[in-house]
Amino acid sequence: MPGFEIFGEQERKEVMEVLETGVLFRYGFEGARNGHWKAKTFEKKLCELTKAKYAHLCSSGTAALSTALASCGIGAGDEVIVPPFTFVATFEAVLLAGAIPVFAEIDETLCLDPAKLQDALSPKTRAVIPVHMCGSMAQIDKIKNFCDSNNLILIEDACQSVGATFNKKAIGTFGDMGCFSFDAVKTITCGEGGAVITNSSELYDRASQYADHGHDHLGGADRGADDHPIIGTNYRISELNAAVGVAQLAKLSHILETQRKNKKTIKDAMEKIGNVTFRHIPDPNGDSATFLSFFLPDERRAREVIKSLKDNGVDGSFYWYDNNWHYIRHWHHLKEMKRAAKLPLELICSEHKVNGYDYSNISLLQSDSIMSRTISMQIKLSWSEADIEDRIKKIKNALSC
Numbered sequence: 599m600p601g602f603e604i605f606g607e608q609e610r611k612e613v614m615e616v617l618e619t620g621v622l623f624r625y626g627f628e629g630a631r632n633g634h635w636k637a638k639t640f641e642k643k644l645c646e647l648t649k650a651k652y653a654h655l656c657s658s659g660t661a662a663l664s665t666a667l668a669s670c671g672i673g674a675g676d677e678v679i680v681p682p683f684t685f686v687a688t689f690e691a692v693l694l695a696g697a698i699p700v701f702a703e704i705d706e707t708l709c710l711d712p713a714k715l716q717d718a719l720s721p722k723t724r725a726v727i728p729v730h731m732c733g734s735m736a737q738i739d740k741i742k743n744f745c746d747s748n749n750l751i752l753i754e755d756a757c758q759s760v761g762a763t764f765n766k767k768a769i770g771t772f773g774d775m776g777c778f779s780f781d782a783v784k785t786i787t788c789g790e791g792g793a794v795i796t797n798s799s800e801l802y803d804r805a806s807q808y809a810d811h812g813h814d815h816l817g818g819a820d821r822g823a824d825d826h827p828i829i830g831t832n833y834r835i836s837e838l839n840a841a842v843g844v845a846q847l848a849k850l851s852h853i854l855e856t857q858r859k860n861k862k863t864i865k866d867a868m869e870k871i872g873n874v875t876f877r878h879i880p881d882p883n884g885d886s887a888t889f890l891s892f893f894l895p896d897e898r899r900a901r902e903v904i905k906s907l908k909d910n911g912v913d914g915s916f917y918w919y920d921n922n923w924h925y926i927r928h929w930h931h932l933k934e935m936k937r938a939a940k941l942p943l944e945l946i947c948s949e950h951k952v953n954g955y956d957y958s959n960i961s962l963l964q965s966d967s968i969m970s971r972t973i974s975m976q977i978k979l980s981w982s983e984a985d986i987e988d989r990i991k992k993i994k995n996a997l998s999c
């Protein structure tokens with residue numbers, strides 16, 4: 599997922615344009631900014647890419663998730679169904695909203711299993727947040743059907759999958775809102791940044807208000823004349839970060855094309871080697887191809903292979919089952935509800951139990967079974983053909999262990 603691999607002249611040019619005006623703020627200062635509106639430009643381009651009607655940039659993907667939750671009216675005591683394979687930000691945003699993350703099983707898409715959502719449903723469930731992990735997608739059509747038939751809000755965490763599509767429709771546009779991250783290691787980066795997209799003008803207005811202290815942005819050149827229809831916070835992006843994003847977004851189609859080509863070469867070779875099966879990708883044509891994920895027959899074999907990949911120098915290989923940040927197994931802080939201060943949901947929570955939901959005792963056998971057999975390999979942009987050939991040789995060696 600490495601936009602940082604192809605930093606260059608364009609990023610410098612966009613940033614310099616901002617530095618030369620001295621206007622680092624995304625709103626106002628019309629006279630001084632010399633026509634440069636980097637955040638606005640990025641939002642417009644993101645709408646063109648995703649065909650969403652509205653986009654609002656935030657200071658991070660985590661801020662985008664919080665903004666989406668608030669905009670959709672998710673708050674104290676509401677239950678939100680989330681997957682156990684994600685980045686910690688997904689459940690953090692739910693907890694900080696005062697809501698209750700409820701974990702449901704993933705399937706071989708490595709995303710929420712639509713057939714298991716029912717098990718996590720309760721009268722308090724208000725929303726589902728599928729996470730489109732590692733550049734690919736959930737069975738988002740089925741998840742949307744589930745949400746529609748149960749009257750639930752759908753917020754897509756597409757932080758890892760900008761540019762991915764399902765049946766030609768952009769990931770992030772199936773839900774009421776979609777969230778992206780442009781942090782330092784994502785497909786395209788702003789340094790730090792994120793975005794929400796939506797087709798609803800009401801949700802967009804709420805998002806742009808919430809992420810900017812409630813400003814309705816109707817006061818014209820005088821920010822002080824804006825009204826504040828809701829209490830908000832500051833999740834604004836700076837023009838400097840947005841400027842980097844403008845340059846990176848222009849490179850996205852090149853990034854996707856390169857990743858898809860590199861991934862295909864390696865996957866074709868691995869299919870010939872055999873002994874592995876691949877992650878189920880609901881629409882292979884829409885895969886953004888940041889990772890190649892595959893399954894071994896069991897945990898013991900997966901552990902052998904991940905060690906062998908490392909021994910053979912196949913860098914960028916991940917065994918998420920042991921990872922501290924991406925799989926629930928090592929989220930001790932969540933299981934023990936270790937927090938800096940009382941959370942908004944403290945009113946209804948005791949120790950590690952929230953509303954009777956016991957975080958210290960979550961059993962997700964199907965997810966454990968899948969993740970314990972899964973290995974993902976990062977796909978890089980900078981590989982030459984010789985690099986890829988060399989890599990395939992190393993993978994062959996590693997898999998014959």
Ligand SMILES: *Cc1c(COP(=O)(O)O)cnc(C)c1O
Nearest residue numbers: 658659660685687757758779781
């Ligand atoms: C990166 C990421 C986030 C958070 O994004 P930041 O910009 O780092 O705050 C949220 N969800 C997932 C799945 C991510 O990978």
